[in-house]
Amino acid sequence: MTTATSIVLSRAREQVLERGEGLSEEQVLEVLQLPDSELDALLELAHEVRMRWCGPEVEVEGIISLKTGGCPEDCHFCSQSGLFESPVRSAWLDVPMLVEAAKQTAKTGATEFCIVAAVRGPDARLMAQVAAGVAAIKDAVDINVACSLGMLTPEQVTALAGMGVHRYNHNLETARSHFPNVVTTHTWEERWETLRLVREAGMEVCCGGIVGMGETLGQRAEFAAQLASLTPDEVPLNFLNPRPGTPFGDLEPMSGPDALRTVAAFRLALPRTVLRFAGGRELTLGDLGARKGLLGGINAVIVGNYLTTLGRPAEADIDLLGELEMPIKALNETL
Amino acid sequence: MSGVGRAVFCDRCGAPTAEGDHARCARERDLEPPRFCPECARRMVVQVDPFGWTARCSRHGTRSSAAAER
Ligand code: SF4
Numbered sequence: 229m230t231t232a233t234s235i236v237l238s239r240a241r242e243q244v245l246e247r248g249e250g251l252s253e254e255q256v257l258e259v260l261q262l263p264d265s266e267l268d269a270l271l272e273l274a275h276e277v278r279m280r281w282c283g284p285e286v287e288v289e290g291i292i293s294l295k296t297g298g299c300p301e302d303c304h305f306c307s308q309s310g311l312f313e314s315p316v317r318s319a320w321l322d323v324p325m326l327v328e329a330a331k332q333t334a335k336t337g338a339t340e341f342c343i344v345a346a347v348r349g350p351d352a353r354l355m356a357q358v359a360a361g362v363a364a365i366k367d368a369v370d371i372n373v374a375c376s377l378g379m380l381t382p383e384q385v386t387a388l389a390g391m392g393v394h395r396y397n398h399n400l401e402t403a404r405s406h407f408p409n410v411v412t413t414h415t416w417e418e419r420w421e422t423l424r425l426v427r428e429a430g431m432e433v434c435c436g437g438i439v440g441m442g443e444t445l446g447q448r449a450e451f452a453a454q455l456a457s458l459t460p461d462e463v464p465l466n467f468l469n470p471r472p473g474t475p476f477g478d479l480e481p482m483s484g485p486d487a488l489r490t491v492a493a494f495r496l497a498l499p500r501t502v503l504r505f506a507g508g509r510e511l512t513l514g515d516l517g518a519r520k521g522l523l524g525g526i527n528a529v530i531v532g533n534y535l536t537t538l539g540r541p542a543e544a545d546i547d548l549l550g551e552l553e554m555p556i557k558a559l560n561e562t563l
Numbered sequence: 564m565s566g567v568g569r570a571v572f573c574d575r576c577g578a579p580t581a582e583g584d585h586a587r588c589a590r591e592r593d594l595e596p597p598r599f600c601p602e603c604a605r606r607m608v609v610q611v612d613p614f615g616w617t618a619r620c621s622r623h624g625t626r627s628s629a630a631a632e633r
């Protein structure tokens with residue numbers, strides 16, 4: 229171990245593990261620059277931090293696309309934008325299928341079910357569909373319902389809170405300084421405003437993004453620090469899965485070590501937050517990814533499939549949690 | 564209707580299966596649902612849910628992961 233790296237890790241140990249104070253932007257950058265030879269020690273520290281400040285429970289979630297494709301926005305990573313030549317066609321899910329998916333999700337032990345729509349923001353039709361869907365799920369299944377429906381007006385925030393939506397997902401996606409290279413049809417600040425409204429209305433804030441979209445390590449550190457300043461309840465971390473037909477379709481997927489270093493660095497920036505493995509982990513990390521992530525700072529997973537792509541079978545993740553002796557978070561607990 | 568016709572087109576890229584290289588398509592199939600009808604290459608309407616997928620061609624009907632596993 230070189231002296232410089234041992235200083236980075238021992239300082240992080242004292243600050244984050246002992247005192248529970250997340251790393252600053254500069255400190256996150258130092259962690260992201262650690263050599264591969266320090267990766268195991270880094271993951272071990274991130275795991276200790278998670279166990280100390282969050283505990284061994286893992287939050288399990290299923291997600292479903294209520295409205296797929298045909299989005300008017302131009303997020304360069306997204307196969308659901310209507311502006312790119314993507315093979316994804318528009319589709320709407322009906323309420324009975326939504327309820328069935330929620331039931332199946334609950335059977336795995338999951339406590340979160342997130343309803344997602346590919347839109348800039350909801351219109352009246354979507355809000356009505358969500359209202360009907362949330363009510364039907366709450367009637368039939370014991371599970372927390374979250375939503376991800378794009379940018380919201382104050383009235384829509386109030387309406388969702390009134391329906392009993394307990395958490396709202398809206399990702400900042402990337403560092404503020406990199407955002408204009410990723411999205412041009414709306415701004416980072418507009419996204420921030422929705423998050424502020426969600427928090428004000430008393431819903432839990434779920435906000436993360438995608439790494440591996442051509443950002444520098446400095447911008448990755450900037451993103452971690454910006455998320456930390458938002459103090460979200462949950463951060464879903466995605467690794468770019470380059471989608472054919474999108475502007476980012478030809479980017480190389482991130483390497484496994486880089487992905488794991490990012491997981492650990494985000495945990496050290498956000499010691500108390502639910503840090504969720506979201507899309508792209510199968511691609512970057514393969515079958516071992518789930519295990520390494522859960523032993524490197526992750527304490528939440530999406531089980532089963534994603535919105536337009538497939539994941540590992542749900543049983544594989546649930547079995548792994550058993551093997552690692554990490555209990556699934558129960559419905560009435562708050563991490 | 565469930566997809567039982569002859570697979571002439573690649574369900575990932577939509578090109579004829581007999582032409583070109585579909586190695587990447589084959590690799591992707593683990594983590595991706597089909598996108599193109601194997602019988603006519605139309606883009607299908609695909610719905611992914613946590614535990615499976617269904618894919619509908621306006622001409623050739625609906626296929627699903629449940630049927631694909633049988
Ligand atoms: S707003 Fe959402 S669905 Fe629309 S292009 Fe951006 S990421 Fe995709």
Ligand SMILES: [Zn+2]
Pocket residue numbers: 573574575576577578584585588
């Ligand atoms: Zn092909």
Ligand SMILES: [Zn+2]
Pocket residue numbers: 600601602603604605620621622623624
């Ligand atoms: Zn067809």
